[in-house]
Amino acid sequence: MSREVYERLVEEFPETSLEYLEGKDPAISVKADDLFEVARHLKEKQGYDYLSAVTGVDYPDRFEVIYHLYSMKEGPGPLILKVSASKEQPEVPSLVSLWPGANFQEREVYDLMGIRFAGHPDLKRILLWEGYEGHPLRKDFPIEGYQTIGQEESS
Amino acid sequence: MTEEEHIAEQIRRNVIITTIDKIYNWGRRSSVWPMGFGLACCAFEMICAAASRFDFARFGMEMMRPTPRQADLLIVSGTVTKKMAPQVVRLYDQMPEPKYVLAMGACAISGGPFKDTYNAVNGIDTYLPVDVYVPGCPPRPEALLEGFIKLHQMIEGQTILTSPWYRKEVEREMPVPILGPRGLVLPGEGHE
Amino acid sequence: MQTVETRLRTETITLNMGPQHPSTHGVFRMIITLDGETIVDLEPVMGYLHRCQEKIGERNTYLQNIPYTDRLDYICSMSNNLAYVMAVEKLAQIEVPERAEYIRIIMVELTRIVNHAVAIGALLNDLGCFFTPMLYALEERERILDLFEMASGSRMMCNYMRFGGVRYDLPPGFMPELKSVVAALPDFIDEFERLLTDNEIVRIRCQGVGILPPDVAVGYSCTGPLLRASGVDYDIRKVDSYSIYDRFDFDVPLGTNYDVYDRYLVRIGEMRQSVRILEQAIEQIPEGEVSVKLPRVFKPPEGDVYHRIESPKGELGFYLVSDGSTNPYRYKIRSPTFINLIVLPELCKGHKVADVVAILGSIDIVLGEVDR
Numbered sequence: 001m002s003r004e005v006y007e008r009l010v011e012e013f014p015e016t017s018l019e020y021l022e023g024k025d026p027a028i029s030v031k032a033d034d035l036f037e038v039a040r041h042l043k044e045k046q047g048y049d050y051l052s053a054v055t056g057v058d059y060p061d062r063f064e065v066i067y068h069l070y071s072m073k074e075g076p077g078p079l080i081l082k083v084s085a086s087k088e089q090p091e092v093p094s095l096v097s098l099w100p101g102a103n104f105q106e107r108e109v110y111d112l113m114g115i116r117f118a119g120h121p122d123l124k125r126i127l128l129w130e131g132y133e134g135h136p137l138r139k140d141f142p143i144e145g146y147q148t149i150g151q152e153e154s155s
Numbered sequence: 156m157t158e159e160e161h162i163a164e165q166i167r168r169n170v171i172i173t174t175i176d177k178i179y180n181w182g183r184r185s186s187v188w189p190m191g192f193g194l195a196c197c198a199f200e201m202i203c204a205a206a207s208r209f210d211f212a213r214f215g216m217e218m219m220r221p222t223p224r225q226a227d228l229l230i231v232s233g234t235v236t237k238k239m240a241p242q243v244v245r246l247y248d249q250m251p252e253p254k255y256v257l258a259m260g261a262c263a264i265s266g267g268p269f270k271d272t273y274n275a276v277n278g279i280d281t282y283l284p285v286d287v288y289v290p291g292c293p294p295r296p297e298a299l300l301e302g303f304i305k306l307h308q309m310i311e312g313q314t315i316l317t318s319p320w321y322r323k324e325v326e327r328e329m330p331v332p333i334l335g336p337r338g339l340v341l342p343g344e345g346h347e
Numbered sequence: 348m349q350t351v352e353t354r355l356r357t358e359t360i361t362l363n364m365g366p367q368h369p370s371t372h373g374v375f376r377m378i379i380t381l382d383g384e385t386i387v388d389l390e391p392v393m394g395y396l397h398r399c400q401e402k403i404g405e406r407n408t409y410l411q412n413i414p415y416t417d418r419l420d421y422i423c424s425m426s427n428n429l430a431y432v433m434a435v436e437k438l439a440q441i442e443v444p445e446r447a448e449y450i451r452i453i454m455v456e457l458t459r460i461v462n463h464a465v466a467i468g469a470l471l472n473d474l475g476c477f478f479t480p481m482l483y484a485l486e487e488r489e490r491i492l493d494l495f496e497m498a499s500g501s502r503m504m505c506n507y508m509r510f511g512g513v514r515y516d517l518p519p520g521f522m523p524e525l526k527s528v529v530a531a532l533p534d535f536i537d538e539f540e541r542l543l544t545d546n547e548i549v550r551i552r553c554q555g556v557g558i559l560p561p562d563v564a565v566g567y568s569c570t571g572p573l574l575r576a577s578g579v580d581y582d583i584r585k586v587d588s589y590s591i592y593d594r595f596d597f598d599v600p601l602g603t604n605y606d607v608y609d610r611y612l613v614r615i616g617e618m619r620q621s622v623r624i625l626e627q628a629i630e631q632i633p634e635g636e637v638s639v640k641l642p643r644v645f646k647p648p649e650g651d652v653y654h655r656i657e658s659p660k661g662e663l664g665f666y667l668v669s670d671g672s673t674n675p676y677r678y679k680i681r682s683p684t685f686i687n688l689i690v691l692p693e694l695c696k697g698h699k700v701a702d703v704v705a706i707l708g709s710i711d712i713v714l715g716e717v718d719r
Contacts, residue, residue, distance in 0.1 A: 024437065024652050049565055053653070053681040055666050066666070068653055072565060072581055078653060101568025104689050112401070127394035127718060128274070129238050133336040136273050136402060143402050145273030146337045192367055194374055195396055195715055196421035196503065206485040221369040239374055239395040242366055268415065272399040293503055 002026045002079055005046060012041055027066075027080035035083050036093045039067075043098050047071045048079055051095070054105040056113040058139050063090045063115055085115055094120040112137040176314045183227075183253065184310040187303075190226035191219040192246065195233025197260035197293045204296035214303055223249040228306070231283075234262035234269055235276045237339050244282050244331045252320035252327065255310075257302060258285045261292045268292070276339070283329055359387055362700070366395050370473040370704045373714035377703070384699050389692040393685075396718040404678030409435055409510070409645055412678065417504040419680065420716040423462050425454040425495070426658040428508040433589065434654035434665040435510050439647035446635040447512035448591045453525070453628050454498070454507065456621040460532065461488050462659035463572075463614040464539075470611065470708035471543065474552055480543065487535050490528050497521050511639030522629070529625050536618050544612070553608040557694045557706040560605060567690040570683050571661025572617065573710060576602035576610040583657040594631070595624045607709040646673055653681075660684050660711060680719055684712045 006020050006028055016038070019029040030038050042048045048069040055066045063085040068078045085092050094117035095102045106117045107126040114135035117123060125132065134141055193201055204211050211217065220226045223246045235243055247256065258279055261267035266277040279285065286309060289302035319325040332339040360381045366374040374395035380388040400419065404412050416431045417424040429451055436443065443451075465488060468481035492502045497518055499507040507514055543549055559569070564577040574581055582599045584592045600616030602609030649671045655664035661683025668677035687710050694706050 023650050051568055052655070052662065053664060053666060053679070055677075055679045057668060057677045068664075068666075072579065080653075099568065100566050101686060101689055104685060108685075125394075127397045129334045129394070131334065131336055136399070141273075143273065143399070143406055144271045191369055196418055198373070199421060199503065202481075203485060203489070206489075207482050208486070208489050234396065234398055236395060236397060238397065239366060242395075246367060268418070269398045269403070272403065274397050274399050295502070 002028065002077070005042075005079055008046070009038065009041070012045075013038060021082065025078065025080055027082050029082045029084075032083050032085060032092050035081070036095070036098075039081070039095055039098055042069065042079070047073055051099040051101055052078065054102055054109060056109040056115050056137070058113060058137065060139075062087060063113065065092050065109065065115060067095070090115040091118055092116075093118050094123075096120055111135070114138065172314065172316060179315060180311050180313060184307040186215040186218075187227045187255075187306070187310075188218045188220055188225065189216055189228040189230050190223055190246070190250070191221050192229060193232050194235065194239065195262065197232035197262070200293040200296055201230060201232050201259065201299065204299045209296035209300065211300060211303065214300075214307070216303065223247075224251065226250055227253065228255050228257060229283075230257045230259055231263040231279045231285075232259040234267060235279050236274050237276055238274065238334065240276050240279075240282060240339055241331050241334065243279065244329050247283050248328050248331070253318070255286045255306060256283050257287045257289065257306060259289045259299060259302070260294060261290060264288050264290060282332060357382065364703070371707065372469060372712050375712065375714055375717070377707075379695075379700065379703065381700070386695050386698055386700070386703065389695045389703070391688055391691055393688075393714075393717050396714045398715075398719065400719040401678055401680065404675060406674065408673045409647070409675065412675070413508070414504065414506045417506055418715060419682070419719065420658070420660065420663075420684075420713045421503060422465055422713060423458045423659050424503060424505045425458045425507060426656065427663065428505065429455055430654065430656045430658065430663045431665050432508045432510055433656065434652055434667055435647065437654050438650065438652045438667055438669055439510070439645075441511045441639060441641070443512055444636045444639065445633050446516075447637045449628055449632040450498075450513050450517060450637065451508065452590060452592070452595075453625060453632075454495070454505075456624050456628070457491050457494065459621045459659045460618050461491050463618050464488060466659075466708075466711040467539070467543070467611060467614055470607075470705070470711075471549070473704045473708045474549070476548075480539070483535075483539065483542075487532070490531075494521065494525060494528060497524065509638060510641060510645070512637045514638070516637045525625075526629060529622060529629065532622050533619070536615065536622070540615060544615070549611075550608065552701075552705055553611065553709075554604070554606055556607045556698065556702050557709060558605045559690065559694060563693065564690070567693070568686050569661070569690055570687065571657075571659070572610055572613045573661070573687055573690075575599065576613045577605045578602055583655060583662055587655070589654075589656060595627050597623050607705050610709040644673060646671060651677075655681065658683060660713070660716070661687060682716045682719060684710070685717045685719075688712060688717065 009018055016034040017031055021027045021029055048071045050070045050072055052068040052070055057064045065083045067081040070078055083092055092115060094106055104126060106120055109115055110123055111125040111127055112135060229247055258264050263279050266275055269275040270277055287302050287306050289298055291298050330341055332341050362379045362381055364377045366376045376392040378390045379386055400415060403415060413428060416427040419427045464484035468484035471480040495505055496502050498521060499505040559577045561577045561579050564574050578601055580599060580601060597620045600613050602613050647669050649669055651668040653664055653666045655662050663683055664681035666679040667675050670676040695703050
């Protein structure tokens with residue numbers, strides 16, 4: 001099913017670079033600049049009205065943001081979009097204006113991974129407190145954190 | 156005073172104190188009011204201990220007060236995280252004397268399965284004086300009742316002569332930690 | 348009588364329903380902006396129980412992660428186990444024997460009944476009916492927890508499912524006890540309904556409060572009973588048909604007025620449907636193996652998968668990225684209650700503070716899952 005959606009997307013956006021990735025869950029790879037237009041086309045023309053999950057992954061050479069989209073009317077099977085962002089200045093356009101359910105999820109990806117979302121109405125930390133330094137889910141952040149008084153005293 | 160008179164004076168004073176102690180402690184231990192303060196999974200076993208199968212109303216403890224100003228016992232049930240620790244200490248400071256703390260579950264005793272992570276505190280006894288520890292993950296309601304019985308035995312063994320809340324020189328207010336950029340900082344100390 | 352409009356300068360108050368509150372179902376904070384008694388804005392603040400589960404998931408091996416999934420939504424530990432175990436089975440392509448599938452379905456449906464009973468009890472606790480419906484719900488829950496203890500050894504943190512089946516087979520006394528519990532459940536649900544459904548106070552406080560239209564619900568990614576009470580027919584057990592749900596015959600209750608009262612009725616309806624599934628599973632369960640032999644050092648192939656199930660609170664999904672080693676490279680939990688909370692400010696605008704408590708109770712949050 002994702003194959004047909006991919007073909008239709010290639011027809012609609014001939015100058016954008018889209019790639020079809022094989023695997024257990026086939027995915028479509030999009031560039032960050034074209035993401036908003038492709039997402040709007042998928043929502044309004046192809047009927048993908050339900051955004052299930054927004055995930056950030058820290059690979060050795062890049063960051064990646066993965067969107068899982070479902071359609072309420074058509075059959076099962078997610079449509080997966082993968083967007084890459086650079087390591088130095090990770091930034092991806094925000095999809096809150098299309099799917100309001102992306103609000104807290106994008107804030108969480110910003111909080112734990114450090115990927116900024118351009119156009120988000122209120123991008124601030126959600127799980128850790130304001131003023132915390134560092135993004136814990138990155139691979140170079142140790143699991144014990146950097147400094148705590150409690151651990152020094154009780155160990 | 157001669158030695159015999161001194162000893163007789165001591166015995167007379169202690170006999171009065173033991174009777175007063177007995178009545179004072181009996182009143183206190185028969186109606187310990189816990190504060191309803193559940194943090195995580197252990198809170199659910201605490202609610203089960205309050206329900207009809209493992210009733211703790213038979214110990215006089217059914218009045219779970221939502222406010223710290225009317226409670227005697229703070230049951231810390233669940234993982235204490237760094238974001239929540241200032242609130243726990245502040246609630247402890249707001250409780251009137253005499254007050255006790257019961258650490259329920261592995262997370263409150265020493266961090267539990269989430270020990271040594273960037274947001275979990277390794278046990279609430281880093282910031283508060285704990286009286287009874289109830290281990291388990293989560294402890295069964297019967298284990299929590301055993302913890303309460305130990306607390307009652309401890310209360311019965313206390314005496315007014317040496318109780319810390321009537322002595323001016325003992326500091327019972329705990330300092331509230333502050334959320335710093337990398338963790339919790341106690342006031343007055345710098346970063347290490 | 349004519350009213351005269353004066354130019355009064357009014358200000359809004361900020362009220363903090365703090366992390367320690369009897370009605371917030373755990374350590375959850377809401378900053379409410381009030382104009383008189385009416386709510387103008389609401390900001391939820393969470394993270395007070397953030398226990399770093401995703402980072403711990405990367406440190407552990409695949410098998411070591413199963414007890415940590417128990418502690419996500421700590422009331423429904425069996426369904427959390429199932430979601431994670433099915434995601435890894437999809438990644439490594441492991442087949443599950445028949446008897447194990449039936450045992451899994453029995454455990455998950457019992458969990459669904461426990462969760463909905465406790466959710467209704469907690470909702471009524473918050474409305475002011477302090478503890479009586481909760482005591483009825485907890486009494487039934489104790490009977491079901493005895494069954495869990497018989498099968499897995501622990502009441503709450505069961506840690507029962509494994510890759511390719513379940514850990515132990517059912518002990519000999521389990522099936523007769525299960526049959527007697529399931530036979531007593533319809534009477535329990537009837538008693539609950541008799542006490543609550545036509546109760547005048549429940550009706551006045553719950554009808555017309557927190558109305559969520561269906562297109563708003565879908566846009567805000569709501570799932571579970573919250574979505575079905577808004578009239579959208581989307582149950583992942585029917586849509587994805589994972590495990591062996593296509594062999595059972597059950598309906599999906601929907602709501603018509605989209606308010607708190609409908610969410611309560613949907614939960615009662617789902618409890619009845621779970622009893623139907625349990626009766627069918629008890630009849631159909633075969634004999635056989637309950638687990639599959641796996642290599643000692645478990646290394647699934649490279650790739651990434653996303654698998655979701657219909658947990659009692661909504662769509663629980665796990666997204667795993669594997670790089671061929673013993674630990675996951677990325678372990679992400681799609682938690683239903685965290686995403687259902689996005690719609691809370693929309694639902695509460697225009698209501699009073701007492702209604703916030705009812706609306707939050709109808710969304711049915713558990714902080715272990717919101718904050719992970």
